[in-house]
Amino acid sequence: MERVAEGxxxxxxxxxxxxxxxxxxxAQGVLGNAGDADEIAQExxxxxxxxxxxxxxxxxxxxxxFYRIVLNLCxxxxxxxxxxxxxxxxxxxxxxxxxxxxxxxxxxxRRAVTRALENLSERHRAAIALxxxxxxxxxxxxxxxxxxxxxxxxLLLRARMAIKxxxxxQGLIEERTAS
Amino acid sequence: MTPELFETLLETxxxxxxxxxxxxxxxxxxxxxxSAAARQSVERMAExxxxxxxxxxxxxxxxxxxxxxxxxNAVRQMPVQAPSWFIxxxxxxxxxxxxxxxxGSASNLLIRFFSQESPLDALFSSNLLSSFGG
Numbered sequence: 001m002e003r004v005a006e007g008x009x010x011x012x013x014x015x016x017x018x019x020x021x022x023x024x025x026x027a028q029g030v031l032g033n034a035g036d037a038d039e040i041a042q043e044x045x046x047x048x049x050x051x052x053x054x055x056x057x058x059x060x061x062x063x064x065x066f067y068r069i070v071l072n073l074c075x076x077x078x079x080x081x082x083x084x085x086x087x088x089x090x091x092x093x094x095x096x097x098x099x100x101x102x103x104x105x106x107x108x109x110r111r112a113v114t115r116a117l118e119n120l121s122e123r124h125r126a127a128i129a130l131x132x133x134x135x136x137x138x139x140x141x142x143x144x145x146x147x148x149x150x151x152x153x154x155l156l157l158r159a160r161m162a163i164k165x166x167x168x169x170q171g172l173i174e175e176r177t178a179s
Numbered sequence: 180m181t182p183e184l185f186e187t188l189l190e191t192x193x194x195x196x197x198x199x200x201x202x203x204x205x206x207x208x209x210x211x212x213x214s215a216a217a218r219q220s221v222e223r224m225a226e227x228x229x230x231x232x233x234x235x236x237x238x239x240x241x242x243x244x245x246x247x248x249x250x251x252n253a254v255r256q257m258p259v260q261a262p263s264w265f266i267x268x269x270x271x272x273x274x275x276x277x278x279x280x281x282x283g284s285a286s287n288l289l290i291r292f293f294s295q296e297s298p299l300d301a302l303f304s305s306n307l308l309s310s311f312g313g
Contacts, residue, residue, distance in 0.1 A: 131198075132232060138200055157187070157191040
């Protein structure tokens with residue numbers, strides 16, 4: 001990061017190669033569509049390039065600082081519909097293809113969860129994206145969202161409960177899973 | 180650990196106990212080994228975890244590369260930004276010269292005030308006289 005702050009484009013490219021996938025994944029997890037996620041991830045790295053000297057390693061690790069940038073850009077973005085209609089998310093696989101029943105079932109499940117995520121607020125989706133999709137610990141995810149660990153736990157719990165209720169409504173999981 | 184706390188943590192953090200807050204992991208492990216009902220709950224919750232993970236965005240390497248190229252292109256098109264040490268050196272140098280100029284002007288005015296003629300007047304008048312024969 002010191003080299004990036006000095007304007008070293010090679011160091012900056014290395015930094016991007018290490019973190020671009022995560023930036024795209026978090027943005028897409030929160031916003032729900034690839035086009036917006038691409039713009040957010042690129043904008044986040046432009047901010048890193050322009051403001052690298054603002055990162056203070058004593059306050060937060062680079063990953064936490066960077067994920068905060070991505071997340072704040074996502075939460076600020078309200079000019080477009082956030083989630084694509086479900087039919088635009090992915091094409092259904094060819095029914096004649098090998099292993100088609102399994103693939104179709106998997107795709108149906110994915111669409112059902114996507115539908116459940118659509119109904120969540122951005123903050124709830126952010127909690128799911130950071131904890132599940134990116135595998136951050138509860139503590140790390142709380143730092144990124146600038147929350148106390150307990151508050152993040154509450155956010156995550158509400159998000160999971162809402163997803164579960166929607167999946168139960170769609171018949172994908174049994175009611176007793178809620179016990 | 181109470182069954183209620185175990186269920187709450189299970190609902191919050193999912194079936195993988197290693198992802199639970201550190202301070203609860205040991206007690207949760209003991210509780211799980213001692214309770215068949217808890218083991219059933221974990222199995223059921225693992226199904227929800229599996230479904231949620233299926234919705235994780237799949238980021239293709241090609242898309243990642245495109246995004247990196249787009250940022251690098253944008254950076255190359257930006258005006259070159261001077262490093263901070265460069266701005267500091269030239270900034271302080273400029274201030275020094277500006278300060279000297281102000282001091283010199285002020286000295287000239289003071290000398291003019293007290294002597295009715297500044298050293299610069301004498302210099303310029305002699306030059307003008309010699310050049311134009313006045």
